[in-house]
Amino acid sequence: MHQPPITTASGIPVADNQNSASAGPRGPLLLQDFHLIEKLQHFNRERIPERVVHAKGSGAYGTFTVTHDISRYTKAKLFAGVGKQTATFVRFSTVGGERGSADTERDPRGFAVRFYTEEGNWDLVGNNTPMFFIKDPIKFPDFVHTQKRDPQTNLKSATMMFDFWSKAPESLHQVTMLFSDRGTPDGYRHMDGFGSHTYSLINAAGEKVYVKWHFKTRQGIRNLSAAEAARLAGSDPDYAQRDLFGAIADGRFPQWEVKLQVATEQQLAEWEARTGWNPFDLTKVWPHHDFPLLPVGVLELNRNPDNYHAEVEQAAFSPANAVPGMGYSPDKMLQGRLFAYHDAQLYRVGTNHQHLPVNAPRCPFHNHQRDGAMAIQNGGAAPNYATVAAEGSHPSGLGHGEPALALHGGAGRYDGRGKEDDYTQAGNLFRLLPAQERQNLFDNLAGPLSQVPQEIVQRQLALFDRADPAYGAGVRAALKVKGVNIA
Numbered sequence: 001m002h003q004p005p006i007t008t009a010s011g012i013p014v015a016d017n018q019n020s021a022s023a024g025p026r027g028p029l030l031l032q033d034f035h036l037i038e039k040l041q042h043f044n045r046e047r048i049p050e051r052v053v054h055a056k057g058s059g060a061y062g063t064f065t066v067t068h069d070i071s072r073y074t075k076a077k078l079f080a081g082v083g084k085q086t087a088t089f090v091r092f093s094t095v096g097g098e099r100g101s102a103d104t105e106r107d108p109r110g111f112a113v114r115f116y117t118e119e120g121n122w123d124l125v126g127n128n129t130p131m132f133f134i135k136d137p138i139k140f141p142d143f144v145h146t147q148k149r150d151p152q153t154n155l156k157s158a159t160m161m162f163d164f165w166s167k168a169p170e171s172l173h174q175v176t177m178l179f180s181d182r183g184t185p186d187g188y189r190h191m192d193g194f195g196s197h198t199y200s201l202i203n204a205a206g207e208k209v210y211v212k213w214h215f216k217t218r219q220g221i222r223n224l225s226a227a228e229a230a231r232l233a234g235s236d237p238d239y240a241q242r243d244l245f246g247a248i249a250d251g252r253f254p255q256w257e258v259k260l261q262v263a264t265e266q267q268l269a270e271w272e273a274r275t276g277w278n279p280f281d282l283t284k285v286w287p288h289h290d291f292p293l294l295p296v297g298v299l300e301l302n303r304n305p306d307n308y309h310a311e312v313e314q315a316a317f318s319p320a321n322a323v324p325g326m327g328y329s330p331d332k333m334l335q336g337r338l339f340a341y342h343d344a345q346l347y348r349v350g351t352n353h354q355h356l357p358v359n360a361p362r363c364p365f366h367n368h369q370r371d372g373a374m375a376i377q378n379g380g381a382a383p384n385y386a387t388v389a390a391e392g393s394h395p396s397g398l399g400h401g402e403p404a405l406a407l408h409g410g411a412g413r414y415d416g417r418g419k420e421d422d423y424t425q426a427g428n429l430f431r432l433l434p435a436q437e438r439q440n441l442f443d444n445l446a447g448p449l450s451q452v453p454q455e456i457v458q459r460q461l462a463l464f465d466r467a468d469p470a471y472g473a474g475v476r477a478a479l480k481v482k483g484v485n486i487a
């Protein structure tokens with residue numbers, strides 16, 4: 001490959017990039033060798049903090065194409081007309097491991113999709129699972145600490161994980177999914193994605209529906225066995241990165257069908273009355289037989305980033321990024337996330353992280369945010385203040401014409417423990433698994449459970465029993481094979 005002559009960062013041609021300037025051939029180095037100093041200084045500053053979760057990931061650009069009209073539900077312009085295309089950027093990730101950790105770890109997978117729409121960036125920052133471990137963001141830092149390293153040993157700890165899960169029955173649904181075959185997907189192309197939370201859509205008449213987003217892989221679901229995942233973790237820790245990059249480089253562009261579950265407020269109220277499940281509880285799913293999937297479009301990934309650090313490491317997604325025609329919901333986890341991402345990125349990437357090409361909107365934007373480190377798109381000569389009468393200062397409902405949200409009850413801290421059903425949906429997922437997959441679930445659980453204190457095992461088994469007696473019995477039997485006898 002032709003390499004242009006080297007310059008300093010300021011564009012000055014470098015005379016010699018191989019020999020530092022020294023006082024005599026063996027002498028100490030000269031402070032005036034600015035090129036040497038700049039090179040060493042920049043090298044020392046190459047790292048930015050890794051994401052506090054989802055640190056290891058892979059990204060790709062693509063296209064979203066509308067295949068079905070959903071304008072009755074949303075006025076969002078990216079859906080205006082079958083055939084309409086919107087540029088996207090997607091980042092897949094594991095969750096608990098560090099930047100260099102193995103791609104095949106048993107872990108949920110992040111599935112973050114950015115749509116560069118003409119009315120700003122819409123980020124759907126989801127996972128490959130439709131539910132989550134907890135339902136209140138106040139527990140998130142504690143939960144994540146159990147997935148990271150023990151503060152003293154610096155080792156991952158099954159005891160920390162199951163100590164937390166066994167005291168948080170709401171986690172059982174996702175724990176069941178995590179320890180099933182779906183906990184070790186075969187790369188990123190062979191898994192589904194989910195927005196997971198309940199979001200809202202608003203149409204041109206100002207009517208609101210609640211929705212859940214789904215991405216169904218056209219490559220087919222494929223998972224790794226626990227043994228294969230463990231083997232790959234040692235022999236090819238970057239297995240998923242290699243697979244995604246290679247497929248796109250070869251022109252085998254992965255695709256997902258984008259689908260939607262839709263419900264009116266009234267339908268959700270009736271569903272809650274019938275099932276007892278809060279439709280805004282992230283540990284629950286909306287069963288497809290109650291809310292069928294509607295087709296919306298196709299997501300295709302068709303271009304590898306040129307530069308991993310600039311485009312993938314510095315990518316900054318936020319669930320708060322919703323465009324006109326879309327809204328949030330009272331899901332407490334979503335509410336916590338609306339704050340957490342931008343805040344994390346102010347620290348991780350910097351004050352002006354939205355100025356970087358991968359994060360910048362691809363439509364005009366105007367506001368009065370100015371200055372700060374690395375201000376690249378700083379508004380030029382335009383005024384740096386808004387007047388009260390300036391456009392965009394006319395409040396209309398919550399945002400983007402969304403009707404006001406009716407509230408119930410007083411402000412306070414509400415403890416749902418013992419009052420909410422955290423077992424039926426976990427049991428339903430268990431009962432859905434074919435015999436071999438149930439056995440894999442038992443074995444996958446028995447591995448880490450055989451390493452934790454009996455008291456924790458007992459507590460966790462009691463949760464399995466409540467979901468389905470066959471679940472608890474299966475894990476007990478698998479533990480026995482490992483020499484752990486539990487009454």
Ligand code: HEM
Pocket residue numbers: 050051052053054057091092093109110111112125126127132136137138140194195196197315316317333334336337340341344345348
């Ligand atoms: C990344 C917080 C729940 C999916 C992150 C990051 C933070 C965070 C701080 C790093 C952001 C960055 O540095 O760019 C939280 C909090 C949660 C929560 C406080 C709960 C209250 C969830 C849930 C999902 C999810 C429920 C999926 C449904 C992701 C994904 C990423 C991420 C996919 C990586 C995005 C990327 O690829 O850059 N989370 N998270 N998180 N989170 Fe969450």
